[in-house]
Amino acid sequence: MFNFTPLLGAQSPSPASQSLLELDGGVKVLVDVGWDEHFSVSRLKALERHIPSLSVILLTHATPSHLGAFAHCCKNFPLFTQIPIYATTPVISLGRTLLQDVYSSTPLASSVISADSLADSSYASGSDPIDPTLQLLLTPPTTDEIASYFSLIHPLKYSQPHEPLPSPFSPPLNGLKITAYNAGHTLGGTIWHLQHGMESIVYAVDWNQVRENVLSGAAWLDASGGGAEVIEQLRKPTALICSSRGAAKDSLTGGRRRRDDLLLDTIRSTIAKGGTVLIPTDTSARVLELAYLLEHAWRKEHTHGSGESPFKNARLYLASKNVGATMRYARSMLEWMDENVVKELEAVEAATTSTKQHKRTDSRQVGNRDNKLAQNAAGPFDFKYLRLLERKKQVDRIVAAKGARVILASDSSLEWGFSKEILQHIANDTSNLIILTESHGNLDDIRKDGKSLGALLWSWYQERRDGVALEPGADGQNLEQVHTGGRELQIHTAERVALQGKELLAYQQHLATQRRLQNQMPLGNSSSLETSADAVDETSSTSSSSSEESNPERQGKALNTSAAVANLNRNKAGLSKETLGVNVLLRQPGVYDYDVRGKKGREQMFPFVSKRRRADDFGDFIRPDEYLRAEERDEVDGQDMRDNGSNKKGKFGQKRKWGDIGLQGANESNGPGLANKRRQQMSNAAVKNGDVLADVFHDPDLDDLSDDPESDLDEVLNGPSKVVTRMQSVEAHLKIAYVDFAGLHDQRSLSMLIPLIQPRKLIFVSGNVSETAVLADECRQKLVPTSSESAEKSQNGVFTPLNGQLVDASVDTNAWTVKLSNALVKRLRWQNVGGLGIVTLMGHLGAMAVDDQESVDSTSKKRQKLLKEEIPEHNAQGAPSETKKQQTAPILDVLPTSMAAATRSVAQPLHIGDLRLADLRKILQSTGHTADFRGEGTLLIDGLVAVRKTATGRIEVEGGGLGFHDYPVRTPESSFFAVKRRIYDGLAVIAGG
Numbered sequence: 001m002f003n004f005t006p007l008l009g010a011q012s013p014s015p016a017s018q019s020l021l022e023l024d025g026g027v028k029v030l031v032d033v034g035w036d037e038h039f040s041v042s043r044l045k046a047l048e049r050h051i052p053s054l055s056v057i058l059l060t061h062a063t064p065s066h067l068g069a070f071a072h073c074c075k076n077f078p079l080f081t082q083i084p085i086y087a088t089t090p091v092i093s094l095g096r097t098l099l100q101d102v103y104s105s106t107p108l109a110s111s112v113i114s115a116d117s118l119a120d121s122s123y124a125s126g127s128d129p130i131d132p133t134l135q136l137l138l139t140p141p142t143t144d145e146i147a148s149y150f151s152l153i154h155p156l157k158y159s160q161p162h163e164p165l166p167s168p169f170s171p172p173l174n175g176l177k178i179t180a181y182n183a184g185h186t187l188g189g190t191i192w193h194l195q196h197g198m199e200s201i202v203y204a205v206d207w208n209q210v211r212e213n214v215l216s217g218a219a220w221l222d223a224s225g226g227g228a229e230v231i232e233q234l235r236k237p238t239a240l241i242c243s244s245r246g247a248a249k250d251s252l253t254g255g256r257r258r259r260d261d262l263l264l265d266t267i268r269s270t271i272a273k274g275g276t277v278l279i280p281t282d283t284s285a286r287v288l289e290l291a292y293l294l295e296h297a298w299r300k301e302h303t304h305g306s307g308e309s310p311f312k313n314a315r316l317y318l319a320s321k322n323v324g325a326t327m328r329y330a331r332s333m334l335e336w337m338d339e340n341v342v343k344e345l346e347a348v349e350a351a352t353t354s355t356k357q358h359k360r361t362d363s364r365q366v367g368n369r370d371n372k373l374a375q376n377a378a379g380p381f382d383f384k385y386l387r388l389l390e391r392k393k394q395v396d397r398i399v400a401a402k403g404a405r406v407i408l409a410s411d412s413s414l415e416w417g418f419s420k421e422i423l424q425h426i427a428n429d430t431s432n433l434i435i436l437t438e439s440h441g442n443l444d445d446i447r448k449d450g451k452s453l454g455a456l457l458w459s460w461y462q463e464r465r466d467g468v469a470l471e472p473g474a475d476g477q478n479l480e481q482v483h484t485g486g487r488e489l490q491i492h493t494a495e496r497v498a499l500q501g502k503e504l505l506a507y508q509q510h511l512a513t514q515r516r517l518q519n520q521m522p523l524g525n526s527s528s529l530e531t532s533a534d535a536v537d538e539t540s541s542t543s544s545s546s547s548e549e550s551n552p553e554r555q556g557k558a559l560n561t562s563a564a565v566a567n568l569n570r571n572k573a574g575l576s577k578e579t580l581g582v583n584v585l586l587r588q589p590g591v592y593d594y595d596v597r598g599k600k601g602r603e604q605m606f607p608f609v610s611k612r613r614r615a616d617d618f619g620d621f622i623r624p625d626e627y628l629r630a631e632e633r634d635e636v637d638g639q640d641m642r643d644n645g646s647n648k649k650g651k652f653g654q655k656r657k658w659g660d661i662g663l664q665g666a667n668e669s670n671g672p673g674l675a676n677k678r679r680q681q682m683s684n685a686a687v688k689n690g691d692v693l694a695d696v697f698h699d700p701d702l703d704d705l706s707d708d709p710e711s712d713l714d715e716v717l718n719g720p721s722k723v724v725t726r727m728q729s730v731e732a733h734l735k736i737a738y739v740d741f742a743g744l745h746d747q748r749s750l751s752m753l754i755p756l757i758q759p760r761k762l763i764f765v766s767g768n769v770s771e772t773a774v775l776a777d778e779c780r781q782k783l784v785p786t787s788s789e790s791a792e793k794s795q796n797g798v799f800t801p802l803n804g805q806l807v808d809a810s811v812d813t814n815a816w817t818v819k820l821s822n823a824l825v826k827r828l829r830w831q832n833v834g835g836l837g838i839v840t841l842m843g844h845l846g847a848m849a850v851d852d853q854e855s856v857d858s859t860s861k862k863r864q865k866l867l868k869e870e871i872p873e874h875n876a877q878g879a880p881s882e883t884k885k886q887q888t889a890p891i892l893d894v895l896p897t898s899m900a901a902a903t904r905s906v907a908q909p910l911h912i913g914d915l916r917l918a919d920l921r922k923i924l925q926s927t928g929h930t931a932d933f934r935g936e937g938t939l940l941i942d943g944l945v946a947v948r949k950t951a952t953g954r955i956e957v958e959g960g961g962l963g964f965h966d967y968p969v970r971t972p973e974s975s976f977f978a979v980k981r982r983i984y985d986g987l988a989v990i991a992g993g
Contacts, residue, residue, distance in 0.1 A: 035068030090188025106416035240759035244767030275431035414453030
């Protein structure tokens with residue numbers, strides 16, 4: 001059984017993706033927890049309903065559309081963190097930096113509390129109704145919390161099958177296996193293969209078959225077979241879930257090289273006139289491809305370009321609040337990238353090693369050459385010309401400066417990040433240009449679903465109302481740049497404002513209501529609400545008479561934190577004892593007890609566990625994580641340790657390391673000195689990582705920021721808050737261009753690969769209505785039905801569900817479970833073919849009685865024996881006896897002697913395996929034979945033996961039996977028999993008798 005339900009992303013202009021896969025036995029697998037740029041909580045209601053029944057969660061890409069709601073679910077949905085989550089290592093690392101950037105860039109990511117929830121809270125507390133227009137924000141997760149959430153994810157590698165662990169409230173997984181394959185769209189992007197019983201499911205959403213500068217193509221095709229066949233693991237699945245986005249997009253003539261040249265020519269036409277080029281992109285995925293391309297283009301122009309090249313006078317920037325950590329992760333994950341990137345790194349290391357050796361021999365003779373090699377030896381992501389901007393004041397200073405510049409900024413939707421602020425500054429200049437790197441759907445969907453800034457500019461580009469400017473390219477072709485013509489551009493800016501008065505009371509009532517609901521859940525976790533309550537208590541202007549500091553009797557007592565917090569909020573929110581109910585026994589003033597309801601065993605009798613320090617005769621045990629180096633700690637908790645860590649305000653009683661400033665007052669008192677020390681550490685780390693390599697790349701526009709001790713720190717408002725949206729109108733005079741850098745499949749890739757995959761069921765998600773309908777009609781015509789199914793049944797196997805619509809994609813299979821007798825198992829002879837064990841057997845099928853009590857222990861068996869002895873005595877007295885019908889199961893036993901003789905003469909040998917001529921050629925060459933391909937599908941060995949493979953898979957061997965004496969043979973045995981022996985070694989020859 002296999003049921004599929006798209007929660008988000010099916011036939012919708014929204015890029016968010018959430019899919020639910022339900023397998024036999026009640027196993028539910030959630031793939032992706034995506035969100036869009038609106039960050040609306042209403043889009044997560046369907047997901048919230050399924051969380052208590054989920055078994056496993058899988059993540060595919062480190063983009064907001066695939067894991068944007070991950071931190072929100074971990075913080076606000078109590079059971080979410082108890083579900084096992086699996087993803088590749090790049091998705092974990094880059095997803096962590098992505099969400100840290102999102103929550104630090106826009107307050108909308110914290111999610112606005114719905115008006116219905118506020119109304120329920122006011123009704124439960126008996127207070128006045130709350131203004132429905134009030135947009136209160138939930139407490140956002142901190143940087144440390146986001147890092148802890150991503151530490152819960154289990155990392156996986158490509159092509160390694162894994163049996164996941166079930167969640168505590170999930171049924172048994174019954175041998176579910178998951179395997180990750182390269183998707184090619186992002187670094188670590190995944191095509192998931194799920195094997196569960198007879199169901200083989202391939203989940204492939206947002207993949208790219210084309211090889212790029214940083215990323216290799218998707219792992220659909222088998223490279224060893226010449227790239228004409230799909231790999232065995234992904235071929236002929238029972239169900240294929242594929243994305244339809246890009247189905248109407250034609251491939252660019254010239255491929256990747258033409259795309260790169262088009263982007264560089266478009267940039268050159270603008271910076272040659274002294275304009276500014278803004279390229280909105282994401283902060284963790286596609287930005288790697290753009291940053292790599294532009295950095296190497298700047299290197300090439302500075303090294304081999306002419307003296308009048310506009311690239312030499314233009315500066316290159318990358319603006320994102322957490323881009324430094326993203327690039328450090330990229331440097332440590334080069335093995336996940338294309339092989340050309342790895343070769344480039346190896347060449348740099350070889351040049352660096354050679355330079356060191358020359359310096360040791362004779363520094364005077366080769367000094368100039370060494371300096372040149374040292375200057376040019378930079379790794380793939382050791383930036384010489386690309387300057388990273390992580391602070392708002394740095395971005396403001398760069399935008400206010402004059403001169404040609406190219407700025408990569410997050411995000412591509414232009415709804416959050418530095419891209420919106422930069423657009424606001426450069427929109428009114430006709431010499432500036434914005435380059436869109438991905439499409440935002442068709443015009444009808446944009447008008448229906450609402451317009452983000454990115455979608456609005458995309459609609460302007462498609463309408464072309466104010467004309468098109470044609471700029472000459474390097475190859476003579478014209479470059480299209482659309483005029484905006486002074487149209488009004490409305491930019492909405494969301495700001496976080498602290499709560500006061502009745503707003504703070506409404507927020508406290510909401511927390512109290514949510515806590516009461518969580519306490520009624522048997523598996524609830526109120527840690528998120530406790531954190532929110534702590535923030536309320538710290539920022540509230542009212543003081544409680546029952547505080548911890550004023551009561552000396554509380555010192556030294558082990559208190560229940562949730563009970564204490566609930567007690568404080570009960571006093572502030574005005575909840576009565578009748579409202580609390582039975583909880584008043586634990587949460588009234590002066591009562592400090594543990595809630596042992598629902599506990600079992602030792603936790604019920606002794607709820608407080610005293611932690612003891614582990615030690616032995618040689619001393620205390622040490623914690624290895626306290627002795628990590630900076631780069632190792634960066635990998636562990638995702639924090640920027642090179643920049644002296646995140647600025648966390650110290651708390652009383654908190655242990656801090658030597659030299660750290662724990663309290664805010666101490667930090668302020670050491671302001672200039674600490675800022676200078678931190679800037680020195682940042683500059684040293686930048687020089688070490690290749691961010692600043694020579695004085696020629698020095699940027700004078702950022703010099704004045706070094707004198708401001710507060711320039712490195714952006715203000716962050718902690719505590720309860722609300723969102724206030726401000727709108728500003730700007731006249732747009734800049735030009736709009738489009739170069740496709742989305743890295744997604746196009747119409748050619750989909751129409752070529754889907755027939756090669758040959759799925760029995762095909763489900764399309766992640767695309768708008770028109771793209772999905774066109775692709776579904778095309779696949780219904782191209783998918784050829786097998787011999788066992790009709791054409792009508794094959795056409796009905798293509799599904800295009802809507803959000804929330806259940807699709808039954810089960811495949812009709814006839815499978816039986818047969819037990820083998822012990823005598824038959826002892827006679828089995830296994831053969832190994834391609835890493836798989838294969839055996840053939842022939843036996844007699846019979847029936848065996850199944851005992852329902854096979855798993856009972858010896859004590860229960862003795863009781864059952866005593867009961868059986870008492871039953872005949874009871875029946876002897878005349879009482880009626882009921883005979884229970886025994887269940888039977890099929891069993892395969894050894895053939896009797898009479899039947900074995902008859903079947904042995906009928907059975908024929910069977911060859912199992914898939915022999916490839918390329919593999920046979922390598923094997924024969926390794927043993928001393930000469931083997932070359934002659935013609936198509938023919939392998940010639942030693943000039944004597946020809947091996948052919950027909951279209952049906954049949955192997956034909958032709959040639960002289962014993963060979964000729966005048967032809968040199970390196971082995972004592974003849975070529976013909978040597979070839980046959982190697983062929984048989986690659987196949988499993990199973991005798992039928």
